[in-house]
Amino acid sequence: MLRRPRTWVTIVLLNALPTLVAVLLAATEVGPQPGEGPAFLSAVLTDGTLFPLAALAIVLPLFMPVAVAVVAGDAIAGEAQDGTLRYVLTRPVGRTRLLVAKLVGVLAFVLLAVVLVAAVAYLVGRLLLGNGDAAGLVTGISGGGLTTQQLLERTLMSVGYVSLSMLGVASLALLLSTVTDSPLAAALGALAFLIASTLLLTLDAAAALQPYLPTRYWLAFVDLFRDPILWRDIVRGLLLQGVYVAVFLGAAWANFMTKDITS
Amino acid sequence: MTSQVIGSTGLTKRFGRILAVDGIDLDVREGDVYGFLGANGSGKTTTVRMLLGLVLATSGTAQVLGETMPRSAGGVLDQVGTLVEGPAAYGHLSGRANLTLFDAMGARNGRRRRRDRVADALAQVGLSAAGDRKVKGYSLGMRQRLGLAAALLRAPRLLVLDEPTNGLDPQGIREIRDLLLGLNAEGTTIFLSSHLLAEVEQMCTRVGVLDGGRLVVQDSLRALQAPTGRTVVVTPDGERALGLLDGRVEHRAGDRLVVRAEDPATLNRLLVESGVRVHELGPERRGLEEVVLEATSQSAVGS
Numbered sequence: 150m151l152r153r154p155r156t157w158v159t160i161v162l163l164n165a166l167p168t169l170v171a172v173l174l175a176a177t178e179v180g181p182q183p184g185e186g187p188a189f190l191s192a193v194l195t196d197g198t199l200f201p202l203a204a205l206a207i208v209l210p211l212f213m214p215v216a217v218a219v220v221a222g223d224a225i226a227g228e229a230q231d232g233t234l235r236y237v238l239t240r241p242v243g244r245t246r247l248l249v250a251k252l253v254g255v256l257a258f259v260l261l262a263v264v265l266v267a268a269v270a271y272l273v274g275r276l277l278l279g280n281g282d283a284a285g286l287v288t289g290i291s292g293g294g295l296t297t298q299q300l301l302e303r304t305l306m307s308v309g310y311v312s313l314s315m316l317g318v319a320s321l322a323l324l325l326s327t328v329t330d331s332p333l334a335a336a337l338g339a340l341a342f343l344i345a346s347t348l349l350l351t352l353d354a355a356a357a358l359q360p361y362l363p364t365r366y367w368l369a370f371v372d373l374f375r376d377p378i379l380w381r382d383i384v385r386g387l388l389l390q391g392v393y394v395a396v397f398l399g400a401a402w403a404n405f406m407t408k409d410i411t412s
Numbered sequence: 413m414t415s416q417v418i419g420s421t422g423l424t425k426r427f428g429r430i431l432a433v434d435g436i437d438l439d440v441r442e443g444d445v446y447g448f449l450g451a452n453g454s455g456k457t458t459t460v461r462m463l464l465g466l467v468l469a470t471s472g473t474a475q476v477l478g479e480t481m482p483r484s485a486g487g488v489l490d491q492v493g494t495l496v497e498g499p500a501a502y503g504h505l506s507g508r509a510n511l512t513l514f515d516a517m518g519a520r521n522g523r524r525r526r527r528d529r530v531a532d533a534l535a536q537v538g539l540s541a542a543g544d545r546k547v548k549g550y551s552l553g554m555r556q557r558l559g560l561a562a563a564l565l566r567a568p569r570l571l572v573l574d575e576p577t578n579g580l581d582p583q584g585i586r587e588i589r590d591l592l593l594g595l596n597a598e599g600t601t602i603f604l605s606s607h608l609l610a611e612v613e614q615m616c617t618r619v620g621v622l623d624g625g626r627l628v629v630q631d632s633l634r635a636l637q638a639p640t641g642r643t644v645v646v647t648p649d650g651e652r653a654l655g656l657l658d659g660r661v662e663h664r665a666g667d668r669l670v671v672r673a674e675d676p677a678t679l680n681r682l683l684v685e686s687g688v689r690v691h692e693l694g695p696e697r698r699g700l701e702e703v704v705l706e707a708t709s710q711s712a713v714g715s
Contacts, residue, residue: 154504232500236562239464239496240517241489409427410466 159216160262164269166212167204171270175277189371193278198297200274201267201304202374205311208266209367214343215336217315220258221322222335224251225405229330229412244405248327252398255323259315263308295376303378307370310383314367317390318343320397321363327405330412360385363393415442415478417570417601418463422472425458432458434625435472440603440618445596447616447633448605449704455625456605457497460574463603464494477570493568495576499559503548507539507558510547514562533561536591538584552579560588564595571595574605589615613700623708636703639695643673645683646692653688670696 174194189203225248228234237247295303322339329335346362349355359365366386372379418440425433433455440446450456461467463474465482474481479488501510511530516523534543537557542550547558556579563571576592577585593615596602606612612619612633619636621629629636646667647653653669654661663670673679680693 231502232498233502235461235464235466235496236494236500236514237517238466239489239492239494240514241465241485242517243486407468409468410461 156220156258159219160265163208163212163216163262163266164204167200167207167266167270168273170203170207171200171273171277189374193274197274197276197278198271198300199374200278201270202307202370204266204270204273205263205307206368206371209311209314210347210364213262213266213311213315214318215340216262217255217259217318218322218336218339218343219332221255221319222326222337222339223332224255224323225326226329226332226335227326229410230332232412234412235410238410245402248323248402248405252319252323255319256316259312259319263312263315267304267308295374303373306373310370310373310386311367313387313390313394317363317393317397320394320401324397324401324404327401327408361389363389365389416440416475417442417444418446418474418476418603420463420472420474423459423462423469423474424471425455425462425467426470431625433462436622436625436627437630438463438474438620438627439630440601442601443596443599444618445592445602445604445616447612447619448603448622449607449609449612449619449700450605450622451607451708454622456607456622457574459622460496460572460603460605464489464492464496464572466496490566491569493563493566493571493573495559495563495571495573497574498578499555499562501547501555501558501562504546506544506546507550507554507561508534508543510558511561511565515565529565533564536564537561538587553581553584556580557584557588560591568600570601570603572603572605575608576604577608577611585611609700609704619700619703621704621707628707629703633700636700637697639697641672641674642696643671643676643679644692644694644696645669645671645679645690647683647688647690649688652686653683656683656686656688667691 170190171193174190178194189199189206193200193203225234228237238244242250318339321342322335325335325338326332329338343364346364349362350359350365366382366389369382369386372381372383416439418438420436420438422435422437423433424431424435436455436459438459448456448459458467462469463476463481465485468482476488477491481488501507502513505513508530511533512526515526515529531540531543534540537560539554539557539561542554547555550558556576560573560576563573571592573592577588580588589611592602592604602615604612604616616633618632619629620627642662645653647669648667650664650667650669654664657669657671660672661669662672671679676693676695680690683690683693
């Protein structure tokens with residue numbers, strides 16, 4: 150996967166939007182008012198070290214899921230479409246082993262993408278936006294101070310949290326990838342599910358469903374930067390994503406094991 | 413003593429309402445070049461896929477190299493080289509990189525000799541020079557050769573090949589045929605699925621014919637092509653021959669006579685001693701085409 154130009158183009162594109170936002174902010178110094186626009190953006194003008202989080206919040210709703218769904222949707226269906234699936238399985242590579250290998254590959258992509266977005270945003274933030282307080286005290290979004298140590302820890306936790314959320318997307322796309330022989334259908338199917346989820350979140354009549362929708366707690370990592378940390382939504386988000394990952398992967402495995410490979 | 417390499421009993425596959433393969437009993441023995449014939453859509457590929465554990469049978473059992481499939485796929489398939497429904501490779505990698513990747517998959521033999529194995533396989537199919545080019549730029553024939561190279565990687569005991577000469581020029585077809593016959597002479601059993609009768613006729617020792625999902629013929633090529641008890645005579649003196657062999661000529665078309673006669677030599681002496689000039693004379697054998705057409709039309713009447 151890493152030898153494919155496609156992988157790197159995707160990651161560059163993922164970084165392009167946050168970087169553009171940073172350039173615009175730096176050039177105009179017109180930030181959104183606190184509480185408006187993507188999370189953290191109001192704070193980054195004074196403190197560039199918060200920009201990795203702002204960047205994650207920018208790419209999370211759409212860009213990142215698109216990239217993850219495309220990669221994960223391609224995992225099995227792409228092999229089926231290219232005709233290589235039958236040769237891989239008769240090498241022989243066991244079906245379970247292939248699925249696990251694909252999952253590891255997708256997981257590696259998710260981590261790489263999330264970490265690179267955060268790392269590039271950190272550089273951009275330090276270069277273009279306000280530099281951190283010399284005393285090592287920066288401002289969390291609730292207004293309380295955070296030490297550099299705390300900031301680093303919480304940024305890493307955010308990266309982990311976002312990665313797990315994306316793994317939920319990846320699991321669904323992987324499941325669909327075992328169902329269809331078209332990588333496009335798998336990726337779009339996963340995205341359609343997420344769009345439906347996002348839509349239902351804005352609908353008051355769907356309130357009963359909302360705690361179980363996959364995108365409900367995606368942005369909960371913002372709560373890591375409150376003082377004290379607001380754990381409730383984070384924990385719920387972790388549990389919910391964990392259940393989605395387990396169910397989707399289980400279904401993907403069950404389907405793939407009993408599937409006739411006719412591609 | 414020859415042992416069975418591929419066997420099946422009542423192997424059946426149903427896709428929804430369509431019965432693709434209907435209770436076939438395959439019997440491929442060690443050292444065979446087995447020609448698996450059938451029209452498009454007769455169930456050849458589905459059968460091959462069931463033997464390789466890609467498609468799960470609706471009922472019946474299949475054994476490959478003495479083990480039940482697909483349960484023992486892990487242990488069996490690394491002794492089997494396959495080319496199913498055309499070659500496939502990763503276009504963004506070179507031919508050599510593709511083979512290296514395939515060799516590494518499900519690897520049980522070590523990686524130390526991998527480079528040599530890959531180089532050998534490329535050389536066997538005549539791709540050494542193009543090995544480092546990306547597969548994206550390969551012609552159909554080159555892809556076909558690469559697919560064969562992948563099948564040959566592990567010096568398999570059994571080759572299951574679907575249309576192996578597809579897309580090759582006559583020169584290439586000959587090369588591949590010689591390669592396969594050479595491997596067979598060294599002990600590799602070959603299961604060759606094809607709709608090219610000529611190819612099967614030239615290479616195979618045993619033949620199975622599939623029609624509408626059923627195995628309508630399974631026998632050695634020699635038995636199928638056994639003399640029919642008639643002799644074909646080509647002579648410019650057709651009228652004289654007709655008079656001489658009164659009643660024994662079953663069919664005449666121009667210079668060509670089909671005569672009811674078990675022994676061509678005796679017939680030849682009779683004709684020559686009577687002053688009938690003979691261009692050609694020999695026992696009539698049925699071509700594979702006739703065998704196949706006959707078998708499939710019978711089954712069409714039966715169903």
